[in-house]
Amino acid sequence: MTEIVAESRPVRWGLAAKLFAILLLLGAVAVMITGVLGYIRAREALERAIFAQLTAARETKAHQVESYFRTVRNEVRLLAASKMVVDATRGFREAVDELDGKEVPADVKQAVHAWYDTQYMPMVRKLLGKDVGADEFMPMTAAPYFLQDLYIVRNPHPEGRRDLLDNAGDGSAYSKVHAIYHPLMRTAGATLGFQDFMIVDPRSGRMIYTVDKDPDFATSLRAGPYRHSNLAAAAARCAISPDPSATCLEDFSAYLPAGGVPSAFMAAPVIEQGVVTGVLVAELAIEEIDAIVTGGRRWRNEGFGATGEAYLVGPDFLVRSSGRNYFENPNLYFSELKAGGGSEEEMAAIRRFGSPILHQRADTPATRAAIGGVEGVGEVVGYRGVPTLASWGPIRIPGVKWGIVAKIDAAEAFAPVYRLERDLLIVGAIAFLVVIVTGAWLSRSLLGPLRELTAGVRRFAAGDHDAHVAVRTRDEIGQLCLAFNGMIDDINQKNRVIETKNRENEELLLNVLPAPIANRLRGGEQGIADGFAEVTVAFADLVGFTALSSEMPPADVVTLLNGLFTRFDVAASELGIEKIKTVGDAYMAVCGLPVPVPNHAERMVRMAIRMVHITREHAMEHGVSMKLRVGINSGPVVAGVIGKSKYIYDLWGDTVNLASRMESGGIPDSVQVTRPVYEKLKDQFVFEARGEIEVKGKGNVEAWVLRL
16 A cells, blocks of 8 residues: 555656646746836826826916016006006106195094004014014105095004095095006006006105005005015115116015015106106015916826926025915914925915915925926926925026926825735735636646545544535545435535424523523533522513403414413513513513613513503404503522423512412503612602502502502
């Protein structure tokens, strides 16, 4: 026998092992080559498509921004050359000069000072994040006091709607000129979409007119508090340019009179007879640019997916448009900004001003190239410190030096490639599995069914009673496999019959005994008897059922009683109550054993209430007259199993006897309880004292009735 096994080994393992190894190697090489080439080609194609999409989006937005500024430039140039603006400039200059020659009353100064102290300076201090004195913001000559008092302090319209005041009504020359030109100027500014619309006197640098009447109204842009603003720079450049085609644009910066909102200013000289008599300045709101670049904050609709966006950046590497996560996920925005190197001061300023514009730095290779006038695409680390695919380039607007970047997170951009990688791995795994299965099948077919039969016998010996073997041949070995399978099926069939009988016996035992008692009995325990310190026992009896049953056929009597007691059993199961037995039309139950429960009395009373209602419903459904009488008592009992051929689990003790007497001496359609039950539940149920009733063997016993 040993010699046969030794001779069979080369046949058993040699060819099968070699064939299996060849299939595995060929499959691995094919899958690896296909997967690697497919992954590389797909990544390159996807990267080209993404860069093309980002470049198209960037160029579109760049053209929109450039077009916006070209339009604004032309509109400001045309307005500055219009007769309306030329005449208004002349009138406002003369009127302001007249006001400067008057003495400012004390009450006017006091009103203006009070407005700065209570209305303007708190906002300034909050935005600047420091305590700033009001003195440097106060008017320096008479005209600003008069004009700010009339058009700001005493303006009957609320802040933000001060432009609705056409005539201050003081009779001054300024008010008359203002009443003539202000409605026209207001309409022009609103039509063209300017944030504000103002005229500056080039002689003094004073702002002699504004539409919105913000705190910069009538102040000097040369010596006043806003002399270092981009508004002052734009006005100063155009004040010395008598060229009608000239315009001066100043980049966005935080502008205090506008509530700290970033503002840019486009200026044009107002020329009369070859002399610059004024400078027309349009205040441009950042919202217009932000809406263009962010697409109205509808990034997904513009094809940017979940993480893509476009943003503007200036030569100071501060953004000129809002970041996407600032609106969609502020917590993630600040955490990524910090991880990307953002300072605490930068993040505090963003929170204080309520916007990342002009506060968030975006100093990346992409922004540096864009500001430097270089277009390009590539994978770079963005301002959030996250790898991105980006397309960048300059914004060509005279007067500013901006760059624009359109980007998307590399993780999202390459998600299809990652899915392809996963799919390739799955396909590779499936291919390997097919190779393994094929090799195993060939190995089994070459080695023959004897190995399977041997393995089946071993599995059966180890306890696997479903250890069938495949019948691959029709020879003697095949017949042996058939015989083995038949033996397995026969044994399993007999085991199923035994299991079915055991389940039936189990169900019969549980119908007679509580589950814990049945388990003890199956465990071999004999003479089961337990004492319980406190349980609640109930007896229920159908009043007049004997007379009723005498008038009914026996089958109807059994059907009626079985249906009623079945419903009692369902209620008992729901409330955790143990049914003990039924005798005729009497029903006995207990709560608190064999497993103790703290609220056994309450459960039993609720069971009794259900039983009374169930009896009423059952009687109505069957068209008979039945009433139930229930007696309940709490106290100690002895419980145990008696009998051998027919088990019964029963209770003994005075508690049981008194509960039975409570039932027999009770009132139909009511629940009669003893004092122990009453004391436990008097705060939960409305009992009616019945007084003392005579109980056989006990004398007079107090009883309470729960009428239903």
